[in-house]
Amino acid sequence: MQTEIALSTVIAEKQFFGHPRGLSTLFFTEMWERFSYYGMRGLLLLYMTDLARGGMGLNTSTAAAIYGLYTFAVYAVALPGGWIADRIVGQRKAVLYGGIIIALGHFTMAVPTEVTFFLGLFLIVLGTGLLKPNVSAIVADLYPEGGARRDAGFSVFYMGINIGAVIGPTICSFLGEGINWHLGFSAAGIGMTAGIIQYVVGQKHMEGCGELTEECKSPAARAKAKGQLVKGIGFTIGLIILIAGLNAGGILPLTLVGFAQATGLIVVVLALLYFTYVILFVCRDELEKKRVLMIALLFVGAAMFWSGFEQAGSSMNLFARDFTDRTLGGWWPAVADPVLGLLSGLIGLFGWTMSTHSPEIPASLLQNINPTFIIILAPVAGVLWVKLGSRNPSIPVKFALGLMLLGVGFLVLAWGSQYVDETKVGVGWLVATYFFHTVGELCLSPVGLSSVTKLSPDRLVGQM
Numbered sequence: 295m296q297t298e299i300a301l302s303t304v305i306a307e308k309q310f311f312g313h314p315r316g317l318s319t320l321f322f323t324e325m326w327e328r329f330s331y332y333g334m335r336g337l338l339l340l341y342m343t344d345l346a347r348g349g350m351g352l353n354t355s356t357a358a359a360i361y362g363l364y365t366f367a368v369y370a371v372a373l374p375g376g377w378i379a380d381r382i383v384g385q386r387k388a389v390l391y392g393g394i395i396i397a398l399g400h401f402t403m404a405v406p407t408e409v410t411f412f413l414g415l416f417l418i419v420l421g422t423g424l425l426k427p428n429v430s431a432i433v434a435d436l437y438p439e440g441g442a443r444r445d446a447g448f449s450v451f452y453m454g455i456n457i458g459a460v461i462g463p464t465i466c467s468f469l470g471e472g473i474n475w476h477l478g479f480s481a482a483g484i485g486m487t488a489g490i491i492q493y494v495v496g497q498k499h500m501e502g503c504g505e506l507t508e509e510c511k512s513p514a515a516r517a518k519a520k521g522q523l524v525k526g527i528g529f530t531i532g533l534i535i536l537i538a539g540l541n542a543g544g545i546l547p548l549t550l551v552g553f554a555q556a557t558g559l560i561v562v563v564l565a566l567l568y569f570t571y572v573i574l575f576v577c578r579d580e581l582e583k584k585r586v587l588m589i590a591l592l593f594v595g596a597a598m599f600w601s602g603f604e605q606a607g608s609s610m611n612l613f614a615r616d617f618t619d620r621t622l623g624g625w626w627p628a629v630a631d632p633v634l635g636l637l638s639g640l641i642g643l644f645g646w647t648m649s650t651h652s653p654e655i656p657a658s659l660l661q662n663i664n665p666t667f668i669i670i671l672a673p674v675a676g677v678l679w680v681k682l683g684s685r686n687p688s689i690p691v692k693f694a695l696g697l698m699l700l701g702v703g704f705l706v707l708a709w710g711s712q713y714v715d716e717t718k719v720g721v722g723w724l725v726a727t728y729f730f731h732t733v734g735e736l737c738l739s740p741v742g743l744s745s746v747t748k749l750s751p752d753r754l755v756g757q758m
Contacts, residue, residue, distance in 0.1 A: 313447050314436040316503060319496030321454035324429055326489025327393065328455045330400055330482040331422070332665070333462030335607045336658030337470040337478045338364070340615060349475060350408065354612065359554035361608050364415055366557045369600075371423030373568065374526065376431075376757035378424065381519035385428035385435070385504035386497065392424030393490040400483030404476045414479070431755045432504035434747035448744045449676050456672070458485075459665035467658035507753055558601075565593060576754070585749040589758055592742060595693040599738055602700045603731060606664060610724065613707070615657035619718040663725055667732035675736040689745050696738030703730035 339361050345351030352360075379388035399417030402410050433451050437444035462485065470478020509515060540546035569590040577583040614620070679686050687695070703726075710723030750758035 313450060314499075316436050316496070316500035317433065317447055317450060319493060319499055320429055320433055320436075321451055322496075323389065323393070323489050323493040324451065325454040325458035326485050326492070327396065327422075327425060327429075328458030329462035329465075329485035330396060330458075330489075331418075331462070332459040332661060333466030333485065334400060334403070334418070334479060334482040336463040336467055336611065336661040337475060339608055339611050340471065340658060341475045343612075344475070347475070348406070350411070355551055358608050359551040362554045363550075363557065364419065365604050365607070366554075366561070367419040368422050368426075370561070370564070371419050372427045373423075373564075373757060375423030375425075376427040376755075378523065379428045379431070380753060380755070380757055381506075381510055382516065382523065384506040385431045386500065388424045388428040389432065389504070390490070390493060392421040392426075392428070393486060393493060395421030396425065397421075397483050397486040397490060400479055400486060404480040404483065406476050427757070428504070430743050431747065432500065434744075434755065435503040436500070444744060444747075446676070448740050449672060452740050452743075453669065453672060456665035456668035460662045460669065461485075463658055463661035467656040467661070471656040471658060509753060561597065565590070565597075569593070572754070577751070582751050585751075586754075586758075589746055589749050592689070592693065592745060595690075595697060596738065596742055599693075599696055599700055599734070602704065603735065606661065606728075606731075610707070610727070611657060611661070613711075614660045614721075614724060617711070617714045617718055618657075618660075618721055618724060620654035620657065620660075620721060660721070660724060663728040664732050664735075667729055668736065671732060671736060672740075675740075689741055692737045692741050696734040699730045699734030699737065703727040703734070706730065 339357055341349045342352045342357035342360060343349065343354055350357075375388065375392070379385045383391070395417050399414045399419075399421060401414075402417060403414030405414075430448075430451075433447060434444060437447055462482065465485075466478040466481050469481050470476075510519070537546065537548070541548045569586065573583050573586050573590075577586055707723060707727045710719050710727075713719050746758050747755055
């Protein structure tokens with residue numbers, strides 16, 4: 295009861311565009327985290343397949359497998375990251391620790407060696423697993439009353455995600471593709487560092503939010519949770535050693551590409567085991583079981599959507615680089631060349647060199663088409679849902695619309711690819727594809743974030 299009063303006081307006294315003041319802290323934290331994530335993601339596959347400019351020179355299938363394993367791990371590690379926050383450290387500390395680890399990962403990738411590249415990816419996976427699920431949980435905590443105001447708060451929060459997703463690829467693509475790949479990775483780390491600083495400064499606006507529940511604060515509960523964490527880490531390490539040993543002995547031959555292709559089955563098995571365990575052994579009554587079952591159904595739809603949507607960083611990124619005319623009618627060099635000339639002079643002071651001629655827009659810069667559409671269309675979608683009133687589509691209908699629009703986007707890209715054999719195709723094909731994907735995302739993603747926080751039992755909200 296006292297917590298609810300404290301939260302109501304925060305909401306009443308400190309506002310951010312009509313929302314709790316703490317939302318601004320989370321808004322900018324997520325903005326900078328998405329700046330770093332999408333800025334680096336736009337460079338990732340291009341760097342791995344590049345040889346002429348100091349990249350890794352991997353073939354496309356190997357690079358795509360690494361990219362797929364990376365994105366798989368980012369999502370999969372969110373589950374233990376949410377569990378750690380729910381049971382041991384609380385969401386607020388989890389977000390802070392996660393941000394620090396992410397920044398370290400980006401700066402590690404800035405060191406030009408193969409070892410530091412993969413170590414940096416590993417750190418980013420761990421950090422994102424702690425930050426990503428828990429920052430959304432804190433947003434929900436700011437609205438103890440729930441309702442439409444919480445939904446509106448998530449829409450504002452979603453804007454922060456996409457502002458960062460626009461700025462990140464813009465800056466990192468110019469630095470990474472135009473100057474040096476590792477300078478682009480450094481820029482991503484600087485962005486995450488800015489997010490950490492403002493998060494620490496703004497924590498005072500989140501009194502009582504993102505803390506451990508009273509049940510989990512007890513010494514017995516904390517000791518039990520820590521014991522389970524140690525066992526989980528030990529089991530994971532043992533499983534890795536076992537698989538490595540079987541592979542080395544030729545009993546279970548694995549290739550990087552083969553393992554990446556198997557992650558789809560791994561995800562399905564993990565999801566089935568997790569939701570079965572929660573429903574049978576963690577839920578306390580029939581209402582909780584029904585709600586978790588609904589989350590499981592939403593999980594299936596979201597997994598199908600994001601498996602296609604994430605092609606933006608892999609196959610669609612390569613399509614932009616290899617098969618898309620990025621001169622944009624000849625105006626791009628006229629704009630870019632003077633800017634690159636100035637940058638060349640500045641970085642020459644540090645002993646670096648770069649090409650001062652850029653005939654095409656950087657391929658990774660096209661990564662910000664989607665978030666730009668989000669910023670433009672998100673307010674329209676918000677107004678539309680309100681205007682529809684009682685005719686507002688249900689959550690399952692919105693998920694279905696999202697999936698159908700994702701498919702329409704790929705049909706557009708498949709149509710455009712028919713002309714690749716003759717010449718490079720216009721950028722409009724990618725723009726149209728991203729438009730349909732964006733509208734689908736607006737149908738599925740904000741309502742998914744909000745719905746899961748509503749349906750989850752309080753002690754499981756980070757995991758969910």
